[in-house]
Amino acid sequence: VSSPADTGHLVLIDQTRLPGEVMELRCRTVQEVWQAIRQLSVRGAPAIGVAAAYGVCLAPHDPQYQEMDPIASVHAACDYLATSRPTAVNLFWALDRMREVAAQTGAGGLDAAFALPADRPALCRALIDEAQRIAQLDRETCAAIGRHGADLLVDLPVGAGILTHCNAGALATAGDGTALAVVYELARRGKRPHVWVDETRPLLQGARLTTWELMQRGIDCTLICDSMAPLVLRDGRVGAVVTGADRIAANGDVANKVGTYGLAVQADVHGVPFYVAAPHTTFDLHLPEGSQIPIEMRPDAEITAGMGTMTAPAGVACLNPAFDVTPARLIRGLITDRGAITTLDQGTIAATIAAERG
Amino acid sequence: VSSPADTGHLVLIDQTRLPGEVMELRCRTVQEVWQAIRQLSVRGAPAIGVAAAYGVCLAPHDPQYQEMDPIASVHAACDYLATSRPTAVNLFWALDRMREVAAQTGAGGLDAAFALPADRPALCRALIDEAQRIAQLDRETCAAIGRHGADLLVDLPVGAGILTHCNAGALATAGDGTALAVVYELARRGKRPHVWVDETRPLLQGARLTTWELMQRGIDCTLICDSMAPLVLRDGRVGAVVTGADRIAANGDVANKVGTYGLAVQADVHGVPFYVAAPHTTFDLHLPEGSQIPIEMRPDAEITAGMGTMTAPAGVACLNPAFDVTPARLIRGLITDRGAITTLDQGTIAATIAAERG
Numbered sequence: 132v133s134s135p136a137d138t139g140h141l142v143l144i145d146q147t148r149l150p151g152e153v154m155e156l157r158c159r160t161v162q163e164v165w166q167a168i169r170q171l172s173v174r175g176a177p178a179i180g181v182a183a184a185y186g187v188c189l190a191p192h193d194p195q196y197q198e199m200d201p202i203a204s205v206h207a208a209c210d211y212l213a214t215s216r217p218t219a220v221n222l223f224w225a226l227d228r229m230r231e232v233a234a235q236t237g238a239g240g241l242d243a244a245f246a247l248p249a250d251r252p253a254l255c256r257a258l259i260d261e262a263q264r265i266a267q268l269d270r271e272t273c274a275a276i277g278r279h280g281a282d283l284l285v286d287l288p289v290g291a292g293i294l295t296h297c298n299a300g301a302l303a304t305a306g307d308g309t310a311l312a313v314v315y316e317l318a319r320r321g322k323r324p325h326v327w328v329d330e331t332r333p334l335l336q337g338a339r340l341t342t343w344e345l346m347q348r349g350i351d352c353t354l355i356c357d358s359m360a361p362l363v364l365r366d367g368r369v370g371a372v373v374t375g376a377d378r379i380a381a382n383g384d385v386a387n388k389v390g391t392y393g394l395a396v397q398a399d400v401h402g403v404p405f406y407v408a409a410p411h412t413t414f415d416l417h418l419p420e421g422s423q424i425p426i427e428m429r430p431d432a433e434i435t436a437g438m439g440t441m442t443a444p445a446g447v448a449c450l451n452p453a454f455d456v457t458p459a460r461l462i463r464g465l466i467t468d469r470g471a472i473t474t475l476d477q478g479t480i481a482a483t484i485a486a487e488r489g
Numbered sequence: 490v491s492s493p494a495d496t497g498h499l500v501l502i503d504q505t506r507l508p509g510e511v512m513e514l515r516c517r518t519v520q521e522v523w524q525a526i527r528q529l530s531v532r533g534a535p536a537i538g539v540a541a542a543y544g545v546c547l548a549p550h551d552p553q554y555q556e557m558d559p560i561a562s563v564h565a566a567c568d569y570l571a572t573s574r575p576t577a578v579n580l581f582w583a584l585d586r587m588r589e590v591a592a593q594t595g596a597g598g599l600d601a602a603f604a605l606p607a608d609r610p611a612l613c614r615a616l617i618d619e620a621q622r623i624a625q626l627d628r629e630t631c632a633a634i635g636r637h638g639a640d641l642l643v644d645l646p647v648g649a650g651i652l653t654h655c656n657a658g659a660l661a662t663a664g665d666g667t668a669l670a671v672v673y674e675l676a677r678r679g680k681r682p683h684v685w686v687d688e689t690r691p692l693l694q695g696a697r698l699t700t701w702e703l704m705q706r707g708i709d710c711t712l713i714c715d716s717m718a719p720l721v722l723r724d725g726r727v728g729a730v731v732t733g734a735d736r737i738a739a740n741g742d743v744a745n746k747v748g749t750y751g752l753a754v755q756a757d758v759h760g761v762p763f764y765v766a767a768p769h770t771t772f773d774l775h776l777p778e779g780s781q782i783p784i785e786m787r788p789d790a791e792i793t794a795g796m797g798t799m800t801a802p803a804g805v806a807c808l809n810p811a812f813d814v815t816p817a818r819l820i821r822g823l824i825t826d827r828g829a830i831t832t833l834d835q836g837t838i839a840a841t842i843a844a845e846r847g
Contacts, residue, residue: 150807157728206524329716330690332715343798343802354792354801354808356792357690358715358716358752359808362751370751393751396754438797438798439798440796440798443696444700444701446704447712448712449712450717450721476607
């Protein structure tokens with residue numbers, strides 16, 4: 132995700148093309164950013180938040196909103212971008228921050244009595260500053276998650292296996308990732324982790340993105356089908372499972388890429404600790420528990436024709452939830468930028484997450 | 490699988506092309522049959538046995554063995570076909586039967602003193618008769634499995650969900666299948682089962698074959714990714730899990746398509762009964778337990794380029810076991826052509842399986 136400050140558009144790596152092609156996607160309008168999020172060209176809860184924040188910066192110049200006051204265009208863009216995907220809460224958090232910037236700029240710059248338009252350049256500058264702050268915060272957050280995770284896993288032997296699902300790495304954030312930030316920090320500390328990568332059906336984020344990231348950084352990894360994770364756990368090859376999250380409820384229930392729940396059950400049965408790494412912005416403390424997290428249902432074609440080839444009969448019925456919810460009782464610890472939480476209850480979580488930091 | 494009796498060659502449906510194309514594969518030599526088994530054009534433990542038996546019938550006419558006595562060619566073909574795939578035991582069972590036919594024919598037809606060649610037409614006739622008996626036995630076996638399974642699941646409510654993995658249907662046998670024979674029999678008895686089909690990575694036998702079979706027969710089904718099965722089980726949508734098997738040890742441990750072990754763990758955790766349907770020829774009573782079953786490792790490309798598109802970085806390390814072993818303690822019952830076994834121990838299993846029937 133690169134800043135639109137100088138170019139007037141947002142440049143993303145189109146993750147749907149990886150690892151075959153490293154292709155840039157240029158978004159010139161809010162709608163193009165919405166599309167990029169919807170079709171998963173940018174994915175991963177933190178990266179979606181950053182991309183949406185930059186997307187809002189395009190609103191005051193977007194022909195679609197040209198009849199509107201620039202501040203109204205920001206609110207309209209936020210409303211629209213909020214409909215791109217329902218589960219990851221970082222999206223809504225980032226949009227709320229952008230709305231607030233617009234509101235503050237508007238309060239100072241818009242003279243209601245004369246119905247003067249807001250000072251467009253000042254508004255644009257303020258929006259870009261805020262989006263850059265969100266991206267910078269995400270980079271710092273990833274680094275902090277890496278440190279807290281590596282501290283928590285200090286007893287992991289050198290060369291230990293770490294199993295992960297989906298992609299919770301640099302491609303999912305503006306920084307080093309969440310789950311993979313822990314891996315990268317362990318590697319920096321000389322732990323030489325070996326990562327077992329679930330391919331992560333249907334869209335193969337593990338096969339396409341996580342292995343690519345790990346190989347680029349020289350981290351040992353082995354790709355497996357999701358259905359093979361139980362064998363790897365049973366055979367004692369894994370010291371810890373670490374995944375990311377898309378939304379975490381107040382009680383510690385975690386929504387993450389579909390397959391995470393089953394993996395957590397397997398880790399539990401096989402006595403392997405299961406950790407979730409996520410920034411504090413992924414917590415939704417207003418939701419008492421995970422059953423209230425909205426789960427996005429995605430098109431059948433992701434299952435039946437995911438690789439461009441039809442691999443199931445035409446017209447077959449499918450069920451394709453993009454996420455599932457792992458109950459807190461299956462989670463040994465939540466690794467956040469504000470510290471690791473190993474007693475998962477509403478009080479402990481709120482005390483760690485809700486605390487404002489300097 | 491159609492008989493080579495009249496045509497001098499073996500005709501198979503190439504299952505690697507389904508469901509996109511229904512393409513016939515003609516095997517004229519033993520090596521072509523070996524290839525068809527190795528590359529999974531024919532797959533499913535019982536179907537592999539039937540195809541191999543017909544393959545042996547080609548040996549006396551195969552140019553590769555032309556310098557050999559026809560009986561020696563049969564033994565050479567059996568030795569060679571036995572190397573095609575290591576896990577499914579029906580293959581070895583069928584080849585043993587074919588060897589015995591050759592030995593008997595040889596004993597009668599070959600005059601050692603004069604070193605006369607065996608009576609080639611008589612040998613060929615005997616081989617084809619035996620291969621047809623094996624195929625016919627398999628058809629009867631499937632029907633019996635269906636009846637015993639439907640009897641066992643008599644309490645399943647109308648419209649109940651049945652979850653299956655891989656393809657243990659008509660495409661895997663000469664008859665109606667094993668796990669799916671139970672489904673078809675339940676449908677005949679008016680139970681209107683709804684089948685949840687695991688897509689079954691890496692080769693998608695569930696997505697490509699099981700849904701195709703079920704839809705052709707008008708059975709309701711829903712395709713899911715393997716990683717979604719835990720959700721479907723958790724949400725109470727499944728009354729029973731039924732899979733096939735590639736080899737069953739004397740204690741009831743079952744080798745079956747990779748992913749079966751994880752599924753059995755999930756069924757256990759979620760309180761859903763897990764059944765395995767298989768002919769008596771899939772039991773290997775010489776093996777005390779499942780850990781001794783050889784597990785075939787298959788090429789990485791099945792995971793990284795399974796749909797013809799490269800979906801992982803070049804050179805990524807993979808682990809690709811074709812099968813896994815489910816311990817007997819996770820299995821509620823074995824459904825065989827000789828009856829259902831619901832107390833899984835060596836004695837009960839031997840009593841049911843080893844008993845010769847009229």
